[in-house]
Amino acid sequence: MDSIILNPKNEKELxxxxxxxxxxxxxxMVMSDEDKEDLRLSFLSAEVDRVEEAPKEEVYKKLTTFLNEKYEFGLTEEDYQVLDERRARHLAGESVSYSWEEVKETAKTLRK
Structure with a gap:
C-alpha cells in the first residue's frame, strides 16, 4: 500500500x-530532522544508482543542491578554489582516497 508523508507547520499541528x-x-511514525535527511540522501543515492555510471558532475550538482537547501550555506570563491585544487589532485592520483567504510571506521576510532 502506498503511504503519505505529512509535514506539519508546528509542534501543535504535529x-x-x-x-x-x-x-x-x-x-x-514521527521522523526526526536527521531521519528526514537520511531519507533524502537515500533517495538521492537511489536516483544516482539507477544510472549505470552517473557522471561525477551530476552527482556533485545534486549533492550541492541538497546541501544548499538543507543548510542554506554558501561557499566563498576561496573555498571553491581550495575544492577545485583538491579535486584536481585527486583526479591526478596525487592524493589519497578513502571508502565510506574506511571513513566510518576512522571516525569510530577517533571517537574513542
Whole structure:
C-alpha cells in the first residue's frame, strides 16, 4: 500500500495529527530532522544508482543542491578554489582516497 508523508507547520499541528491518526487507528511514525535527511540522501543515492555510471558532475550538482537547501550555506570563491585544487589532485592520483567504510571506521576510532 502506498503511504503519505505529512509535514506539519508546528509542534501543535504535529500533536493534533498524531492524535487524530491514533483515533482513526492509522499507524504512524514521527521522523526526526536527521531521519528526514537520511531519507533524502537515500533517495538521492537511489536516483544516482539507477544510472549505470552517473557522471561525477551530476552527482556533485545534486549533492550541492541538497546541501544548499538543507543548510542554506554558501561557499566563498576561496573555498571553491581550495575544492577545485583538491579535486584536481585527486583526479591526478596525487592524493589519497578513502571508502565510506574506511571513513566510518576512522571516525569510530577517533571517537574513542
Amino acid at each position: 500533536k493534533f495529527i498524531i492524535e487524530l491518526l491514533g483515533k482513526l487507528g492509522v499507524s504512524n
